[in-house]
Amino acid sequence: MPPTQARVLGVRVDCLDMAAALDRIEEFVDLGGHHQVATVNPEFVMSAQNDREFFKVLESADLCLADGTGIVWAARRQGCDLTGPVPGVDLIQPLAAMCARRGFRLFLLGAAPGVAADLAARLQQELPTLEVAAHPGSPDPSFDDETVRLIRAHRAQVLLVAFGAPKQDLWIGRLKDRLGVSVAIGVGGAFDYLTGRVPRAPVWMRRAGLEWLHRLANQPWRIRRMVVLPTYAIKVLSAGK
Numbered sequence: 001m002p003p004t005q006a007r008v009l010g011v012r013v014d015c016l017d018m019a020a021a022l023d024r025i026e027e028f029v030d031l032g033g034h035h036q037v038a039t040v041n042p043e044f045v046m047s048a049q050n051d052r053e054f055f056k057v058l059e060s061a062d063l064c065l066a067d068g069t070g071i072v073w074a075a076r077r078q079g080c081d082l083t084g085p086v087p088g089v090d091l092i093q094p095l096a097a098m099c100a101r102r103g104f105r106l107f108l109l110g111a112a113p114g115v116a117a118d119l120a121a122r123l124q125q126e127l128p129t130l131e132v133a134a135h136p137g138s139p140d141p142s143f144d145d146e147t148v149r150l151i152r153a154h155r156a157q158v159l160l161v162a163f164g165a166p167k168q169d170l171w172i173g174r175l176k177d178r179l180g181v182s183v184a185i186g187v188g189g190a191f192d193y194l195t196g197r198v199p200r201a202p203v204w205m206r207r208a209g210l211e212w213l214h215r216l217a218n219q220p221w222r223i224r225r226m227v228v229l230p231t232y233a234i235k236v237l238s239a240g241k
Contacts (some may be wrong), residue, residue, distance in 0.1 A: 006075035009235055011045045011055070012064050013071055015080040021065055021091065022098055028062065029104050029157050029182040036060070036172050037185040039067035039088040046228040047166055054166040057173040065091075070229065074236045088187030092160065092194060093123070095185075099158055100127040107151050107181070108134040110162030111191040118195045139167040144175060152180045159184040162191045 006013045016024060028035040038044070038061045048055040058064060065086040066072050072082045099106045106123075108116040116134035124130050133154040137147040151159060159181040161168040168186035176184055192198040 002079050002081040006078040006080045008040070008071060008074040009045050009049065009232075009239065011040060011048050011058055012061075013040055013066050013075050013080070014064050015075065015082055016063070016065065016086065017083045018086050018090065018094070021063070021086050022094055024063055025095065025158070025183055025185075026098055026102065029102070032182055034176045034179070034181070035062040035183045036169075036176055037063040037065065037183060038169055039086065039091070039186060039188065040064045040071055041068040041165075042070040042229055042232040044165055045071070046232055051166065054170065057166075057169050060173065061169075070232060077236070087190075088160075088185065089190040089193045091185070092119075092187060092190055093126075095158065095160075096123045096127055096130055096132070099132075100130040103129075103131075104157045105131040105155055106133075107154055107156035107159045108132065108162070108191065109137045109147065109151070109159060110164075110168065110187075111136060111189075115191045115195055115197065116162070119191050122195065137163075139163045139171045144178075148175065148178050148180075156180070157182045160187050160190075161185065162187050162189065164188055 002015065004015055006015060025037065036057075038058055040058065044058065048058055066075055066082055067087045068085050072085050075082055096106060098104070108120050110116060113136045116136060120132045120134040123132055133150070133156070135147060135150050137143055159179060161172055161184060163171055163186070165186060165188060168188070172184045172186060189198065
């Protein structure tokens with residue numbers, strides 16, 4: 001039997017594709033309690049090498065999804081049966097559809113002012129039965145009380161946080177016991193992509209694992225973050241299986 005988890009340079013990755021990830025998240029809501037989901041990409045893995053707090057949050061997360069072809073490649077080397085990555089940006093719409101179908105209340109937190117509200121309006125237009133609210137918020141602790149109040153007032157069960165990594169994941173780890181949600185998921189810049197503020201790569205580039213190149217062309221500042229990718233690949237190869 002293939003393994004259910006892999007360790008990519010020490011960081012746990014669960015061997016779940018999109019459909020299985022959605023099923024697991026649905027189970028978490030049915031179970032109640034507090035569950036954290038991380039969408040792990042190579043930058044996460046490299047950051048966690050030097051940031052012990054971030055590593056601990058990822059280690060304690062209830063689900064670590066493979067976000068990006070670099071993670072899928074590394075996990076497959078360990079026998080992980082992954083059909084493809086599970087990026088946060090691709091997870092949101094089917095997750096919202098599941099929430100609408102099951103009557104789960106959804107909350108969108110993060111991005112620039114107006115972005116989360118725009119996405120909430122778009123999702124509600126597509127899914128009229130979806131109960132969704134939005135707030136820009138901030139990872140700064142001075143905003144915590146207001147943000148928690150709004151999330152709890154909506155009686156949210158699923159929370160998507162777009163503060164960017166590692167801030168969003170650290171924020172969820174710090175506040176998950178106060179939020180009152182069953183599932184909290186860090187989704188990075190997904191709100192900007194889904195509202196068209198940042199263009200996504202064509203489908204052929206995504207399928208070829210070249211979305212990172214498209215992002216770099218449109219957001220040259222990402223070069224500071226992407227310089228770790230060659231080092232990541234070398235370390236994965238050096239680690240063997």
